[in-house]
Every structure is written in structure tokens, then in C-alpha cells.
Amino acid sequence: MIPPLATAEEPIGVAVIGAGYWGPNLVRNFQGSTSFRLRWLCDLDLHRARSVLGAYSTVEATDSLDAVLSDDRVQAVALATPAGTHLPVTLAALRAGKHVLVEKPLAATHEEGRQLVDEADRRGLTLMCDHTYCYTPAVLRIRELLHSGELGELHYLDSVRINLGLVQRDIDVIWDLAPHDLSILDFVLPEGVTPVAVAAQGADGIGAGRSCIAYLTLRLNTGAIAHVHVNWLSPVKIRTTIIGGSKRTLVWDDLNPSQRLAIFDRGVDVASPHELDVEERRDMLVSYRSGDMVAPALTEREALRTMVEEFGRAIRTGTPALTDGRSGLRVLSILEAASRSLAKGGEMIKLNGGPNG
Structure with a gap:
């Protein structure tokens, strides 16, 4: 039985599943949201769940998923557990009539992700991916600039996400870090622009048994290119993305709080290149444009808070979230193709499916 949808005045009852690294962040933001009322925190380690809530919390702690899913006061659950658990736990929640928010990645494989999307569709429930970076003020502005055409036609996107990080035991660096960049790419690309193929190269310089360094190159259907390191x-820690358009170029430095975004009116102009043949193009005059740099003001707001409000909006309106299950499916499609490319020495692998993954 599907619990009745909360009215516009009544907060949506929600439970957080998982009290490890990410769960406490979800707890804090759901408790701070007027759209939700946190009912449960569920974790196999009951002591850990109680420690996250504190001694005076009115939120109930449990180690029983069944107790959470059988509670009619709970209309939604937020999952912050390892990817290998996403399929069984999310299916159980959907079959109990709950709307579900899932930490990235959506599932351990594309096929598992497809099962979750199909189940949510059959039951008319919201399935949303917690692609938190997409809800940062900087990425929301980048999406706006690309969708409005202010940067012009996209020529390239180059992203660097590097640091002295924790070497994971069960996944390589692509599955650990690249989902952030791939979800952002999926989020900001204008309508009709989509990746069609990916190539990946990696290295394991420390003998970890999996790639610790990797480079992904994605071809887009427009002829543009995207690169992820x-x-x-x-x-050193670097979080920088450069997006080159036909009109302007944008630089996003996520570690520079005083100037996260910079838009440069600088680039290369050519005279009607589509009207020239190959020989004429070689001889044509290329002009360089050197204009102003603008640093847009951004309102600082925690991305996770914006993501939580988007989850509430999707539930109340019955419309897809900005990062719905299908966006998670598209990211999984690229990750799996990148793994196949890595195994084949960097071969360019075509992506399956259309806009829905």
C-alpha cells in the first residue's frame, strides 16, 4: 500500500538508511528542511545510528529495514549505503510504496539501475539520484549559461578532479571519482547534446590492483569533446573545469571560494567556415578575440539542501527530479563503457541507448 502523499502544508515523512559517511549529512539536511519530517535513521550498527542522532533526538533509530518500510508515516526514504546494496534495498522501498533518493551511483551495474527505474515507473514513484555536485550554485549557473546559449555552441569540456585520495578496495578511480564529473556533464549539457562514445586509459603505479589514475575522453553527438582526469x-588537490563555447569560455575552480566561476570573452573567430572548402579553410584568416573577463556573483548555499528541496518538489508534483533515475542510468552507461574501454587498452566504445540510457 502506498502511503498517502503529504499535502502542501504537511511535511513528507522520510527515513534515512545508512548512518556511515554520508548518512549524517542527509540527516542534518532533512532535519533542517520544512518540506520533510525525519522519522527514522536505520543502520545495521544501532549504536552508530543513535550516536548520529544524539541523546535528545525525537527521531527513532533502528537496525530493522522492515520496521522503516512498514511505517505508514514514512512516504520517502534516502539511501546512503554501499552501491552493492542499492538494488535490494531500493526495490524493497519502492515495493513498499516509498519514494526513493539514492546516493551515487544509482546501482552497481547498468542492468540493476534499469530494474530500479522500471520499478519506479510502474509504481508511479519518484526515484532520484543524489548527484549533489549538480546542485551547487556554480553548476546550476553553468547549466543556465549552456542552456541559454550564452556561451554559444559547446566545443569542449575539460575537467580535472585529482587529490591524494583514499585508494578504494572494491572499485577503481573511475568508479570512485568520475561519477561526479559525468553526472555534472549530463546535468549541464544543452537539450539534444549527448555523449555517444567513450575511451578510457588508466594506470596503477602503486600496485593496488586497479587504476589509480585515469583519463576519459567522451565524444558528443555534435562533434564536441569532453575530457575527464x-x-x-x-x-595537490585540484577541482577545475573549463568549458569552451563558440562565444565565451568558462572556468570553474571549485576550490576558489572568492571566484568559483570566470567567464572569458576570449577565443578564436573564423569567417564563415562552413562556406569554404578544405583548401580555402587552410588559408583563411583566423582572428583572435580578446575581451573582458566576468566573475558572476554566486549565492552560497549548501548543495545538499538544494538537492533535498528538489526531492520534495519532485514528490509533491509527480514530475521527474533534475537528477532522476534516468540520469543515474546514463552515468552508469558511461562508467560501464569506460571499464570496457580500459580493459581493451583505451579503445573508443560506443554508448548504448538514447537519452533515457
Whole structure:
């Protein structure tokens, strides 16, 4: 039985599943939201769940998923557990009539992700991916600039996400770090622009048994290119993305709070290149544009708070979230193709499916 949807005045009852690394962040933001009322925190380690809530919390702690899913006061659950558990726990929640928010990645495989999307569709429930970076003020502005055409036609996107990071035991650096960049790419690309193929190269310089450094190159259907560099072994932390358009170029430095975004009116102009043949293009005059740089003001707001409010909006309106299950499916499609490319020495692998993954 599907619990009745909360009215516009009544908060949506929610439970958080998982009290490890990410769960406490979800607890804090659901408790701070007027759209939700946190009812439960569920974790196999009951002591850990109680420690996260504190001694005076009115939220109930439990180690029983069944107790949470059988509670009619709970209309939604937020999952912060390892990817290998996402399929059984999310299916159980959907079959209990709950709307579900899932930490990235959506599932351990594309096929498992497809099962979750199909189940949510059959039951008319919201399935949303916690692609938190997409809800940062900087990425929301980037999406706006690309969708409005202010940057012009996209020529390239280059992203660097490197640091001296924790070498994971069960996944390589692509599955650990690249989901952030791939979800952002999926989020900001204008309508009709989509990746069609990916190539991946990686290295394991420390003998970890999996790639600790990797480079992904994605071809888009427009002829544009996207490049992602992820690395666990860098002594310095860099979070920089450059997006080149036909009109302007944007630089996003996520570690520079005083100037996260910079838009440069600088680039290369050519005279009607589509009207020239190959020989004429070689000889044509290229002009360089050197204009102003603008740093847009951004309202600082925690991305997770914005993501929680988007989850509430999707539940109340019955419309897809900005990062719905299908966006998670598209990211999984690229990750799996990248793994196949890595195994084949960097071969360019075509992506399956259309806009829905």
C-alpha cells in the first residue's frame, strides 16, 4: 500500500538508511528542511545510528529495514549505503510504496539501475539520484549559461578532479571519482547534446590492483569533446573545469571560494567556415578575440539542501527530479563503457541507448 502523499502544508515523512559517511549529512539536511519530517535513521550498527542522532533526538533509530518500510508515516526514504546494496534495498522501498533518493551511483551495474527505474515507473514513484555536485550554485549557473546559449555552441569540456585520495578496495578511480564529473556533464549539457562514445586509459603505479589514475575522453553527438582526469595519487588537490563555447569560455575552480566561476570573452573567430572548402579553410584568416573577463556573483548555499528541496518538489508534483533515475542510468552507461574501454587498452566504445540510457 502506498502511503498517502503529504499535502502542501504537511511535511513528507522520510527515513534515512545508512548512518556511515554520508548518512549524517542527509540527516542534518532533512532535519533542517520544512518540506520533510525525519522519522527514522536505520543502520545495521544501532549504536552508530543513535550516536548520529544524539541523546535528545525525537527521531527513532533502528537496525530493522522492515520496521522503516512498514511505517505508514514514512512516504520517502534516502539511501546512503554501499552501491552493492542499492538494488535490494531500493526495490524493497519502492515495493513498499516509498519514494526513493539514492546516493551515487544509482546501482552497481547498468542492468540493476534499469530494474530500479522500471520499478519506479510502474509504481508511479519518484526515484532520484543524489548527484549533489549538480546542485551547487556554480553548476546550476553553468547549466543556465549552456542552456541559454550564452556561451554559444559547446566545443569542449575539460575537467580535472585529482587529490591524494583514499585508494578504494572494491572499485577503481573511475568508479570512485568520475561519477561526479559525468553526472555534472549530463546535468549541464544543452537539450539534444549527448555523449555517444567513450575511451578510457588508466594506470596503477602503486600496485593496488586497479587504476589509480585515469583519463576519459567522451565524444558528443555534435562533434564536441569532453575530457575527464581523475587521480588518487596527486599531492595537490585540484577541482577545475573549463568549458569552451563558440562565444565565451568558462572556468570553474571549485576550490576558489572568492571566484568559483570566470567567464572569458576570449577565443578564436573564423569567417564563415562552413562556406569554404578544405583548401580555402587552410588559408583563411583566423582572428583572435580578446575581451573582458566576468566573475558572476554566486549565492552560497549548501548543495545538499538544494538537492533535498528538489526531492520534495519532485514528490509533491509527480514530475521527474533534475537528477532522476534516468540520469543515474546514463552515468552508469558511461562508467560501464569506460571499464570496457580500459580493459581493451583505451579503445573508443560506443554508448548504448538514447537519452533515457
